[in-house]
Amino acid sequence: MLYSQLFASALRSFPGGELPTAVEALIENSFALSRTRFWIVRDQPVRDAAGLRRFRLRLRRLLAGEPLAYILKEKEFYGETFCVSPAVLVPRPETELLVEKALGLLGREEARVLDIGSGSGAIAVVLALRSRAAVTALERSRPARAVLRRNVARFGLQERVRVLAGDLFPRGNGPFRMIVANPPYLSRRDWRQAPPTLRRYEPREALLAGPRGTEVLARIIAGAPARLAPRGWLLLEIGHGQHRAVQGFLKRAGLKEIDCVKDYAGIERVVVAQKD
Numbered sequence: 403m404l405y406s407q408l409f410a411s412a413l414r415s416f417p418g419g420e421l422p423t424a425v426e427a428l429i430e431n432s433f434a435l436s437r438t439r440f441w442i443v444r445d446q447p448v449r450d451a452a453g454l455r456r457f458r459l460r461l462r463r464l465l466a467g468e469p470l471a472y473i474l475k476e477k478e479f480y481g482e483t484f485c486v487s488p489a490v491l492v493p494r495p496e497t498e499l500l501v502e503k504a505l506g507l508l509g510r511e512e513a514r515v516l517d518i519g520s521g522s523g524a525i526a527v528v529l530a531l532r533s534r535a536a537v538t539a540l541e542r543s544r545p546a547r548a549v550l551r552r553n554v555a556r557f558g559l560q561e562r563v564r565v566l567a568g569d570l571f572p573r574g575n576g577p578f579r580m581i582v583a584n585p586p587y588l589s590r591r592d593w594r595q596a597p598p599t600l601r602r603y604e605p606r607e608a609l610l611a612g613p614r615g616t617e618v619l620a621r622i623i624a625g626a627p628a629r630l631a632p633r634g635w636l637l638l639e640i641g642h643g644q645h646r647a648v649q650g651f652l653k654r655a656g657l658k659e660i661d662c663v664k665d666y667a668g669i670e671r672v673v674v675a676q677k678d
């Protein structure tokens with residue numbers, strides 16, 4: 403069998419859809435081929451039996467609906483490759499909008515930043531890499547913190563990113579120039595209606611906030627003013643249809659909304675607020 407035939411037959415096994423990029427990534431990863439090398443060997447026979455076994459096993463997992471990132475144990479975010487495991491949410495492209503906004507506000511400032519619910523550390527690591535900020539990465543889940551620490555070490559950021567355990571806010575830390583969070587924001591109903599593969603593979607505590615979905619956002623907003631420096635910023639990723647509720651929480655907390663970024667689907671996704 404040629405690599406190109408392996409590729410084509412794998413694609414045929416996806417009913418109703420094609421996942422050429424995922425299958426290509428699986429082949430490259432299973433046979434330890436670079437993208438260029440894969441294109442070079444496309445019309446050569448597959449001789450690597452161990453690679454073929456690895457590929458077939460992984461393909462079965464992909465067919466069962468497991469996210470490619472968990473199979474490959476890595477995911478690209480903001481141009482960097484992060485370790486992931488089922489203990490952490492797979493970083494999403496929408497979250498890059500939050501990072502972009504945060505980097506624009508931070509500029510070259512040596513600011514202190516708090517990332518609440520850091521998960522894999524995607525936000526915290528990119529902020530540390532692309533700005534002069536010192537980041538506190540707070541995460542409640544112990545297995546997620548292990549992945550977070552691995553990523554901090556992978557980028558050699560132990561001096562710039564401090565990993566902490568806690569429930570939303572660190573004790574006795576701050577004030578912060580900026581607080582960022584992509585918290586759980588699904589309601590019970592959203593969770594029930596979410597694709598079965600998401601419910602089956604991604605950590606529930608990373609996604610489900612409570613009956614309404616805005617519970618964690620409300621707690622973060624209420625607690626932020628006491629941890630923010632004067633004129634400090636709060637950047638939050640929010641769910642579909644939550645903007646109005648979030649505006650109410652911000653008003654109650656005395657924070658001023660200064661921007662709201664829409665995602666690629668035109669949904670209000672990142673809210674930026676500032677303390678007076």
Ligand SMILES: C[S@@+](CC[C@H](N)C(=O)[O-])C[C@H]1O[C@@H](n2cnc3c(N)ncnc32)[C@H](O)[C@@H]1O
Binds near residue numbers: 546
């Ligand atoms: C939606 S995920 C975001 C992960 C990562 N920041 C990202 O954007 O890919 C939310 C994260 O918040 C963590 N989390 C949930 N509730 C928390 C709490 N009360 N305190 C701290 N972390 C919490 C979850 O374990 C999860 O890792």
